[in-house]
Amino acid sequence: MKDLNKYLINLNVFVKSYPKQLPVNVEGIDSNTASWEDPVWYIKDIQTGVPHRYIFLKAVKGITRIAKDSAIRKPADIESEMLCQPYGYLLKIYALEVQLSSIVNNSKQLRVTKAAQILTKAEELGGINNIPLAFWNGINGSNIFWDFCARHRLLSGAQRPIHTDRERGADATFTRSQKHLKMTSESMIYALGDIFTKVFHDVDKDGNLNSEGGINIPDALTITAALLGLASPNRLNGEIPLLANQQLKVIQPKNGNEVYYLDWPGSKGYQDNQNHILKALVPQVKKAINFFYKYLAPERHFIRYLKNMNQTWESIMNGFVVEKERMENLDFHLPPNLFTVAYALGFYPVTYEIEILNSRDGICPNNSVKGWSWGLPRYCSKRKRRLKRADMVTRKSIGRVRPDDLVLNLTGQSGKTPYSIQKLLMCDIFNKSFSERLNLPLIATVKDVQESVVRIIKEIIPTFPLSHTDTETGLDLESALFCISPGKHNFGSSKGMAGSPLSIFSLSKIKTYFVTRLNPSKKQQNCNLFYKYGFGYQKLRLHSLRHFANTQAEKGGIPINVIATWSGRKTINQTLEYIHTSDKEKADRLVATLDLNDAKKDIRVITTEELQTKHILPASLTETGVCAQELAVTPCNYINDFLSGCLGCESACYVSGDESAINVLEHDLRFQLVRLNRLRQSKESFVSQANKNWWVKHSQGVSLLEQLIVILKEHRPGQLVSVSSDRRYFFITDLDTKHVEEKRLTLPAEKELLKAFEVYSEDVESIPDSMKSLVIKFGLEN
Numbered sequence: 001m002k003d004l005n006k007y008l009i010n011l012n013v014f015v016k017s018y019p020k021q022l023p024v025n026v027e028g029i030d031s032n033t034a035s036w037e038d039p040v041w042y043i044k045d046i047q048t049g050v051p052h053r054y055i056f057l058k059a060v061k062g063i064t065r066i067a068k069d070s071a072i073r074k075p076a077d078i079e080s081e082m083l084c085q086p087y088g089y090l091l092k093i094y095a096l097e098v099q100l101s102s103i104v105n106n107s108k109q110l111r112v113t114k115a116a117q118i119l120t121k122a123e124e125l126g127g128i129n130n131i132p133l134a135f136w137n138g139i140n141g142s143n144i145f146w147d148f149c150a151r152h153r154l155l156s157g158a159q160r161p162i163h164t165d166r167e168r169g170a171d172a173t174f175t176r177s178q179k180h181l182k183m184t185s186e187s188m189i190y191a192l193g194d195i196f197t198k199v200f201h202d203v204d205k206d207g208n209l210n211s212e213g214g215i216n217i218p219d220a221l222t223i224t225a226a227l228l229g230l231a232s233p234n235r236l237n238g239e240i241p242l243l244a245n246q247q248l249k250v251i252q253p254k255n256g257n258e259v260y261y262l263d264w265p266g267s268k269g270y271q272d273n274q275n276h277i278l279k280a281l282v283p284q285v286k287k288a289i290n291f292f293y294k295y296l297a298p299e300r301h302f303i304r305y306l307k308n309m310n311q312t313w314e315s316i317m318n319g320f321v322v323e324k325e326r327m328e329n330l331d332f333h334l335p336p337n338l339f340t341v342a343y344a345l346g347f348y349p350v351t352y353e354i355e356i357l358n359s360r361d362g363i364c365p366n367n368s369v370k371g372w373s374w375g376l377p378r379y380c381s382k383r384k385r386r387l388k389r390a391d392m393v394t395r396k397s398i399g400r401v402r403p404d405d406l407v408l409n410l411t412g413q414s415g416k417t418p419y420s421i422q423k424l425l426m427c428d429i430f431n432k433s434f435s436e437r438l439n440l441p442l443i444a445t446v447k448d449v450q451e452s453v454v455r456i457i458k459e460i461i462p463t464f465p466l467s468h469t470d471t472e473t474g475l476d477l478e479s480a481l482f483c484i485s486p487g488k489h490n491f492g493s494s495k496g497m498a499g500s501p502l503s504i505f506s507l508s509k510i511k512t513y514f515v516t517r518l519n520p521s522k523k524q525q526n527c528n529l530f531y532k533y534g535f536g537y538q539k540l541r542l543h544s545l546r547h548f549a550n551t552q553a554e555k556g557g558i559p560i561n562v563i564a565t566w567s568g569r570k571t572i573n574q575t576l577e578y579i580h581t582s583d584k585e586k587a588d589r590l591v592a593t594l595d596l597n598d599a600k601k602d603i604r605v606i607t608t609e610e611l612q613t614k615h616i617l618p619a620s621l622t623e624t625g626v627c628a629q630e631l632a633v634t635p636c637n638y639i640n641d642f643l644s645g646c647l648g649c650e651s652a653c654y655v656s657g658d659e660s661a662i663n664v665l666e667h668d669l670r671f672q673l674v675r676l677n678r679l680r681q682s683k684e685s686f687v688s689q690a691n692k693n694w695w696v697k698h699s700q701g702v703s704l705l706e707q708l709i710v711i712l713k714e715h716r717p718g719q720l721v722s723v724s725s726d727r728r729y730f731f732i733t734d735l736d737t738k739h740v741e742e743k744r745l746t747l748p749a750e751k752e753l754l755k756a757f758e759v760y761s762e763d764v765e766s767i768p769d770s771m772k773s774l775v776i777k778f779g780l781e782n
Contacts, residue, residue: 007153011086011090011154015085015086018089018093022035025045027041027042027051028042036089038056039072040053040072041092045105048474055116056082056083057082083120083123091112094112111141114140114141118131133159136161137161142161191530191533194533195223195535196227196284200223200284202215209291209295215291217484217490217491218490220288220292221510222514225518226518226542228240231278232264239264240510242480243262243481243482244480244481245479247293249261259276260277289481296482300477301345302504305336305338306454306457307478313332323350326346326350329398330399331400338450347485347488348426353396353397353418354423355394355396355417355418356401357405358394363408363442403446403447406445407443408444409440410422410430421449425449426487428499437456438452440452457504460506461504465478467480469508482507483504484504484510487503488501514542515542517529518540550563622646624652625655625661626655640701641694642672644705648704655712655717656716656719657712657719668705672705679694700747703746707746719735727745728745
């Protein structure tokens with residue numbers, strides 16, 4: 001109880017002493033001033049100005065929290081979902097501290113979510129220090145928040161949680177079961193190919209849409225994102241939207257075949273931005289890239305106008321050919337405005353018309369439900385008849401509207417009338433919320449509407465014309481290949497512009513869209529691209545395409561160092577994590593290195609020249625067997641505490657009956673047993689947590705070594721033996737039949753090992769040898 005109070009006191013002191021003045025880049029819901037009591041903050045990225053949402057509610061792994069702002073505007077309505085103090089304040093402090101990290105914003109948000117899960121458990125158990133280590137270990141990346149708490153003395157810091165996130169090394173381990181396989185299945189690749197063929201059916205090889213054909217742009221965007229993931233294995237989520245406007249490029253070297261590429265820096269910084277495209281997919285990439293290069297030209301010219309609305313027609317339309325049927329509805333002698341430019345660029349149908357009010361006097365505001373009425377006399381003596389609505393408005397093409405023309409700011413059903421702002425903007429919906437955001441009077445000029453629309457576009461994209469994804473790298477929308485108007489191409493109503501063709505997708509929205517189409521939740525099944533094209537409900541993680549491309553490249557005989565360069569990686573170590581080969585394929589790789597026969601010499605190594613020219617797949621000889629890592633290119637970075645340095649590495653393989661290896665392993669076993677016995681007999685063992693940790697880890701390693709030696713002795717000579725990455729199985733492969741036998745590996749439990757260690761230690765003296773002289777010096781001995 002004393003320790004518990006100490007850490008709670010530290011927590012309360014830390015929270016109370018933290019500065020209460022929030023940074024200027026922190027806002028509440030609806031851009032309101034943020035407070036420490038808010039359930040949601042929007043923290044703007046200092047470099048990009050883009051706001052990112054942070055939720056400060058209780059979090060439990062596997063349970064979805066309240067997501068929409070509309071459901072949490074009033075803290076009183078969600079009081080049971082709020083963290084109690086001081087845990088709620090601590091979570092907000094952590095969110096502010098995380099902003100100082102040099103990581104992308106979605107990683108910052110994920111760290112705060114993990115912290116919320118931990119603090120929810122802390123509230124339940126009565127303190128952070130009461131959370132069991134097993135809970136910390138069950139949350140990937142929990143050690144980052146643990147370090148934060150330990151730094152501020154909010155927990156004891158006795159045992160740091162195991163970091164279960166993937167490591168960037170050749171010895172990294174990850175789950176290889178089919179359930180968690182990172183690599184896309186081949187059947188899904190075939191499905192993507194069929195979908196691409198159907199979507200781009202009416203597009204020729206050079207990217208031109210047939211005059212009588214059509215194409216679904218939302219589907220085309222989604223399938224192109226998947227195509228680029230196969231043709232060039234980049235980090236798809238953040239980088240596809242950042243692809244600059246261009247056509248596929250080709251280099252013809254003096255000797256050799258053509259090399260196809262895109263100017264695409266990506267996150268890795270390719271030299272000269274030349275990102276190679278897989279030749280087998282060049283026809284498809286050329287068709288898709290060239291299509292978007294041409295088809296989305298109107299949006300890029302529209303962005304050019306928005307960047308400087310005082311330009312001439314010639315500057316805006318430079319390089320763009322207006323359709324002949326539109327020319328008669330345009331007057332290029334008059335200055336351009338938002339609506340005439342949009343019409344010239346094809347954002348409105350050719351025959352699209354609206355009605356302009358002839359006079360402000362024709363409308364009388366009142367207190368009725370409608371809010372207004374026609375103000376002119378019902379009988380006109382000049383016309384000798386009753387006035388009709390048609391007498392009070394003038395119908396004209398959208399291409400001929402002028403800044404001083406008048407329209408009505410109407411909502412609901414009346415908003416669909418030809419003389420309303422909804423008609424001018426060609427919106428799907430025009431509700432009260434959108435009308436309030438426009439902030440226009442009942443009678444507004446076209447110029448007023450133009451200014452409000454441009455303001456909203458720039459609110460949606462704060463750094464306009466620069467747009468960002470998850471990274472700090474941005475791209476001018478005028479230069480973006482995927483510069484898209486969602487309203488123009490039937491993407492559905494876009495937040496902020498109610499489906500108007502005058503809206504523009506931010507690059508982050510483009511990313512969100514194609515990710516959702518390929519990997520939706522079950523509630524979003526109808527928007528699933530695979531489901532739409534008859535392949536059932538399938539989920540495709542875009543990053544899995546990177547694993548698939550790397551694996552297929554290695555299977556096809558491309559050296560790993562080439563794959564690493566192609567994938568934009570600085571080291572080959574990272575590439576090894578993206579290559580998924582089965583035990584059968586690993587056995588094939590080792591046959592390239594070993595020649596097992598009945599001679600006394602168990603292992604014979606083929607020459608380096610043969611290895612490079614005939615087999616390509618890497619394998620290297622060790623004193624106890626073979627390493628499946630390409631050591632000639634990537635130095636080994638696996639470290640253990642045994643004489644046989646490969647023990648426990650997932651890349652290590654052994655050969656049953658290899659007498660030389662067995663002798664080395666048995667000598668190592670005898671030495672390690674002596675080390676364990678000395679530690680047990682040590683009189684200082686009870687004071688050292690580090691020694692206990694070493695005892696557990698080393699005892700399990702010795703057990704693995706013992707079982708490995710038994711297998712190498714008892715199984716038929718010449719079989720390949722390896723250990724699974726999770727140390728649960730031995731894999732024993734027959735190199736002739738390629739049959740793989742799984743044998744259960746049983747390691748002693750940590751609890752049993754510690755119990756045995758502590759029981760033995762109870763009989764040792766209470767004073768360590770190293771402390772005796774100090775005790776005697778001060779006269780404290782018994």
